[in-house]
Amino acid sequence: MLYPMSPKVVELKHKLESFMDRHIYPNEERFYREAEELGPWKVYPVVEELKPLARAEGLWNLFLPESSHGAGLTNLEYAPLCEVMGRSHLAPEVFNCSAPDTGNMEVLERYGTKEDKERWLKPLLAGEIRSCFAMTEPAVASSDATNIESSIVRDGDHYVVNGRKWYTTNATDPRCKICIFMGKTDPDNADRHKQQSMILVPMDTPGIEVKRPLPVFGFYGVPDRASEVIFTNVRVPKGNMLLGEGRGFEIAQGRLGPGRIHHCMRLIGLAERTLEKMCRRVRSRVAFGKPVSEQTVTQERIAEARIMIEQARLLTLNAAYAMDTVGNKVAKAEIAMIKVAVPNMACQVIDWAIQAHGGGGTSNDFGLTQAYATARLLRLADGPDEVHRNQIARFELKKYSNA
Incomplete structure (x- = not known):
C-alpha cells in the first residue's frame, strides 16, 4: 500500500468491521423506519441503544486528532476507519463521529475556554448532547461566506444575535443544546474576511425559533437533520465569543x-x-x-x-x-x-x-x-x-x- 495502516489502525478497523456486522447492518432497516415514523424532531431509539455498546468496545470519538479525549489518530490514520463508518447512515453517530458534532467539538477543543469545554465539550464527547452550526443563510449566496448578513452586536456585557439561518444541521434534534453561530460583528471592516465572528449560543436562549426541518430529496432526518432557525435579539454573554471578534x-x-x-x-x-x-x-x-x-x-x-x-x-x-x-x-x-x-x-x-x-x-x-x-x-x-x-x-x- 502507498499509505500502509499502522498496527493500531488495523486493530481498530477490524473492531469496527466486526461491530458493523453485529450491530449496524442488522439495525439499518429499523433506523430508517424510526427516522420515517418519528421524524426529525425526535431521538431515534436505535441510535441511543447502540451508543453504549460502541463506547464499551473503545470505538468512540475516533475522529479527534492529537487529543486525550479521542483515539489520538492522525487524519491519515482516521481515513480507513471513517470509510468503514461511512458505509451506513446509522454508523457515524453511534460512534460519536458524526457531523456537525465532530467539527464543533474540534472548534471547542481548539478555541473554547476552560468553562466552554466543561459545559459543552465534555457532554458532547460523552454523546449526551448534540450541537448545530449556523452559517448558511437563505437570503444570500452563502457559497461566499463573506456575504453572511446575520449580526452579532456588542451590548455591554452581552452580544445580541440576529439572523435567519438554514441547513443548520441538528437543530430539530431535542438533544441539540449548543449552537456555533457565525455572524458579522464589524460589517464595515475594509477586510471582508475580518467582518465575521463566531459565538456560542445555547439553544434554550430566548429568541431562538427552530422554524422547520428541511427535507433533503424528500428525506427528513436521514441523511441530515437540516433545519431553518431564526434568531431574534438573542442575548448571550460576551465570554461566549470564540477566539475574538473578527476571527470567524x-x-x-x-x-x-x-x-x-x-x-x-x-x-x-x-x-x-x-x-x-x-x-x-x-x-x-x-x-x-x-x-x-x-x-x-x-x-x-x-x-x-x-x-x-x-x-x-x-x-x-x-x-x-x-x-x-x-x-x-x-x-x-x-x-x-x-x-x-x-x-x-x-x-x-x-x-x-x-x-x-x-x-x-x-x-x-x-x-x-x-x-x-x-x-x-x-x-x-x-x-x-x-x-x-x-x-x-x-x-x-x-x-x-x-x-
Missing part, C-alpha cells in the same frame, strides 16, 4: 478542512457499499436470457466504478497525508480537489447502482435513494463544486504568475 472566517476555514475530508472518507465507504449492492444485484437477475452481470454495459460500469473509487481513495489519502504533514492551510488545494472529485464519483456510482436495480432502485428498499441524497448534498455542503474548482484553478495559475 479564520475559525470556519479551520473547521471546514477536517469536515470536508471526513465527508469524503465516508462517501468512499458509501460508494464501496453501493458497488457491493450493485454486483450482488446483477448476479442474481436474469434479463434477455442471461444474467445481467454478463451484459457488457453492466461490466463496463462495474469496472469504471472500481477505477473511480480507487482513484478517489488515493486522492483522499493524499489529502489526509498533506494535512498531517504540512497543515490544513497549505493543503488547501488537496482538500479542494477531493471535495470535488469524491461526491461526483459517489453520485455516478450510486446512479449506476440505481439503474442496475431497475425500478426498485428508486424506492427506499435498497438504501440507494438515501445514498444518492447524501452524495448529491455533498456537492453543495461545505462549499459547492464551483467554488472549489475556482480555488484549484487559482492555485494552478499562480504557479505561472511570473511566466
Whole structure:
C-alpha cells in the first residue's frame, strides 16, 4: 500500500468491521423506519441503544486528532476507519463521529475556554448532547461566506444575535443544546474576511425559533437533520465569543478542512457499499436470457466504478497525508480537489447502482435513494463544486504568475 495502516489502525478497523456486522447492518432497516415514523424532531431509539455498546468496545470519538479525549489518530490514520463508518447512515453517530458534532467539538477543543469545554465539550464527547452550526443563510449566496448578513452586536456585557439561518444541521434534534453561530460583528471592516465572528449560543436562549426541518430529496432526518432557525435579539454573554471578534472566517476555514475530508472518507465507504449492492444485484437477475452481470454495459460500469473509487481513495489519502504533514492551510488545494472529485464519483456510482436495480432502485428498499441524497448534498455542503474548482484553478495559475 502507498499509505500502509499502522498496527493500531488495523486493530481498530477490524473492531469496527466486526461491530458493523453485529450491530449496524442488522439495525439499518429499523433506523430508517424510526427516522420515517418519528421524524426529525425526535431521538431515534436505535441510535441511543447502540451508543453504549460502541463506547464499551473503545470505538468512540475516533475522529479527534492529537487529543486525550479521542483515539489520538492522525487524519491519515482516521481515513480507513471513517470509510468503514461511512458505509451506513446509522454508523457515524453511534460512534460519536458524526457531523456537525465532530467539527464543533474540534472548534471547542481548539478555541473554547476552560468553562466552554466543561459545559459543552465534555457532554458532547460523552454523546449526551448534540450541537448545530449556523452559517448558511437563505437570503444570500452563502457559497461566499463573506456575504453572511446575520449580526452579532456588542451590548455591554452581552452580544445580541440576529439572523435567519438554514441547513443548520441538528437543530430539530431535542438533544441539540449548543449552537456555533457565525455572524458579522464589524460589517464595515475594509477586510471582508475580518467582518465575521463566531459565538456560542445555547439553544434554550430566548429568541431562538427552530422554524422547520428541511427535507433533503424528500428525506427528513436521514441523511441530515437540516433545519431553518431564526434568531431574534438573542442575548448571550460576551465570554461566549470564540477566539475574538473578527476571527470567524479564520475559525470556519479551520473547521471546514477536517469536515470536508471526513465527508469524503465516508462517501468512499458509501460508494464501496453501493458497488457491493450493485454486483450482488446483477448476479442474481436474469434479463434477455442471461444474467445481467454478463451484459457488457453492466461490466463496463462495474469496472469504471472500481477505477473511480480507487482513484478517489488515493486522492483522499493524499489529502489526509498533506494535512498531517504540512497543515490544513497549505493543503488547501488537496482538500479542494477531493471535495470535488469524491461526491461526483459517489453520485455516478450510486446512479449506476440505481439503474442496475431497475425500478426498485428508486424506492427506499435498497438504501440507494438515501445514498444518492447524501452524495448529491455533498456537492453543495461545505462549499459547492464551483467554488472549489475556482480555488484549484487559482492555485494552478499562480504557479505561472511570473511566466
